[in-house]
Amino acid sequence: MRCPYCQNERSRVVDTSHESRGGVRRRRQCLDCGQRFSTYERPISATPLVVKQDGTREEFDREKLTQGIRISCAKRPVSATDIDRLAGEIESALQAMGRAEVSSRVVGDMVIAGLKSLDQIAYIRFAIVYLGLGDLGAIRQEIDRLLES
Ligand SMILES: [Zn+2]
Numbered sequence: 001m002r003c004p005y006c007q008n009e010r011s012r013v014v015d016t017s018h019e020s021r022g023g024v025r026r027r028r029q030c031l032d033c034g035q036r037f038s039t040y041e042r043p044i045s046a047t048p049l050v051v052k053q054d055g056t057r058e059e060f061d062r063e064k065l066t067q068g069i070r071i072s073c074a075k076r077p078v079s080a081t082d083i084d085r086l087a088g089e090i091e092s093a094l095q096a097m098g099r100a101e102v103s104s105r106v107v108g109d110m111v112i113a114g115l116k117s118l119d120q121i122a123y124i125r126f127a128i129v130y131l132g133l134g135d136l137g138a139i140r141q142e143i144d145r146l147l148e149s
Contacts, residue, residue: 001028001039008032046095048102057101062091069111072126078119086114120146 002009008030015027023042030037047060066087073083090110094102108130115123124143133139 003030003033003035004037005035006030006033011037047091048094048097048099050104050107051101052104060091060094060107062087065090065107065111069115069122069126072115072122073119076119076122078122082118086111086118089114116146 001011003011010031011028012031013026014029017025023040026039028037028039049057050060051057066083069083069086093110112126112130115126127133127142128139133142
């Protein structure tokens with residue numbers, strides 16, 4: 001940790017305090033210029049927090065995601081294994097981003113891309129809710145786009 005005053009990398013810890021949310025605050029003194037500064041460490045869970053449209057955050061919930069995909073795939077020839085695999089791939093992709101937070105849109109886009117190649121009816125069902133396709137015209141446009149591609 002560099003000293004913010006002189007950029008020297010060597011400092012000694014003067015005081016350490018643990019916070020209720022798992023963070024650790026350390027008071028340090030630079031061994032070069034003698035200035036004191038604080039550092040704060042906090043654990044970042046491997047999977048980013050999901051920031052919803054309204055700005056609130058929630059833990060990524062793989063079970064809930066699986067459930068959402070399962071509902072879209074109801075009575076479609078999509079196996080439970082495929083659904084689990086898609087949810088697992090999305091979770092891994094989120095972890096690989098190495099970010100503390102990610103927009104719910106990013107998660108939704110991943111589901112939609114996955115469903116599109118898995119089952120087109122399941123995709124349309126999910127898209128109606130997720131993309132907010134509010135009328136038959138919008139749904140038809142989406143279906144036309146699928147048929148063209
Ligand atoms: Zn310094």
